[in-house]
Amino acid sequence: MELRELNYITAIGKTRHMTHAANELYISQPALYKSLRKIEAEFGTPLFYRKGNELLPTDTGEIVLEKAGEISALIAQMNDAVAATKHLKQGKVRIGFPSIVGTMYLPNLLIQFQQKYPGISLNTVEAGGNALAEMVVSGDVDMAIIMRPVYSELLNEIPLIKNQIVAGIKPSHPWNNKSFVTIKDFEETPFITFDKTFNVRAQLDKHFRANNVHPNIAFEGASCQFLFELADLSGKIIVLPKPMIEFYAKEEIKILPFKPAFPWELSLIFQKNSFLSTASKALINHIQEYVFTHYQ
Incomplete structure (x- = not known):
């Protein structure tokens, strides 16, 4: 059965009259009657019987009308959900x-x-x-x-x-007179940075390998707050993306960019x-x- 035919059955059940149902559906009465006979042939049993001037549903017709109502309600819900999604209401x-x-x-x-x-x-x-x-x-x-x-x-x-990875130091650090750092500066100087679960660390390690530098990593971790506490207490350099240093630093800190620039x-x-x-x-x-x- 097609959805169109389901609507035919619903209209007949609602109006209880072939002519009224045909008018509601904007089709001719003979076309509606022909469709009803086709549907009943598919089910193998009548869906309506005549009583006076009315068409009343048979037992099978009652079941079909009940399920047709459920299907129509689901279709209405589907259309409402599609409209809501389309208009970003859900x-x-x-x-x-x-x-x-x-x-x-x-x-x-x-x-x-x-x-x-x-x-x-x-x-x-x-x-x-x-x-x-x-x-x-x-x-x-x-x-x-x-x-x-x-x-x-x-x-x-x-x-x-777009920003860059930089080194952050306290004003009292020996590197305070520097205006930039290079990868090779970290061959011996201890510093603090992310652990190996971070892409920042992966890119740092890649640069170290490319320059044949064996970095002196004093502490590593996954929490910026933890790393900054370590840097604050130890006075060591911290190497992180510049926005993170600016966001998490509790006190004055000097930022030294890498040369060449190390993009983040x-x-x-x-x-x-x-x-x-x-x-x-x-x-x-x-x-x-x-x-x-x-x-x-």
């Missing part, structure tokens, strides 16, 4: 990010998004950059914000924030050549607008 989107990036950049961004689209369910996942890239590829999250470079050919990326960039990644929900597209647009307004 939906779901999952975004991943490293916890430090989330702390620094995302609270206001995500709150503003939910205020703008209160019907959209926003789920967040915190993990390292490599793990997040794998989650996006597998579909476990819809998108993620991670440090460049992005190595997977299965992912699209939108550059968001964040990108928004999502699957290449795949479907993006309306909610996901809305979040991508919101992120781009927010970053352009606040960080460009």
Whole structure:
């Protein structure tokens, strides 16, 4: 049975009259009668019987009308849900990010998004950059914000924030007279940085290997607050992205850029050549607008 034919049965059951049902459906009475006979032939039993001037449902007709009503209600719900999704009144989107990036950049961004689209369910996942890239590829999250470079050919990326990795020192440090640092400066000088679960550390190690430098890493960790406490108590150099030093430093700290510059960039990644929900597209647009307004 086609949906159109289901509507015919519903109209007959509602009006209890062939002519009235035909008028309501904007078809001729003979066409409606022919369709009814076809439907009854498919079921192998009559759906209506005549009583006076009325067409009343048989036992089978009662069942068909009941189920037709349920189907019509489901279709109406589906249409309402599609319209709501289309107009961003409902939906779901999952975004991943490293916890430090989330702390620094995302609270206001995500709150503003939910205020703008209160019907959209926003789920967040915190993990390292490599793990997040794998989650996006597998579909476990819809998108993620991670440090460049992005190595997977299965992912699209939108550059968001550009800055650099730098060294931070106390004014009393012997390097206070320097205006920049080089990779080779860290052959013997102890410093503090992220552990190997971070892309920042992976890029640092890559530069050290390329320059045949064996770095003297005094402390490493995953928490900026922990690393800054260590730097504060030990007086040692801290090597992190510049925005993180500016965000977490509790006291005056001198920033020394690398020469040549050591870039640190964040990108928004999502699957290449795949479907993006309306909610996901809305979040991508919101992120781009927010970053352009606040960080460009």
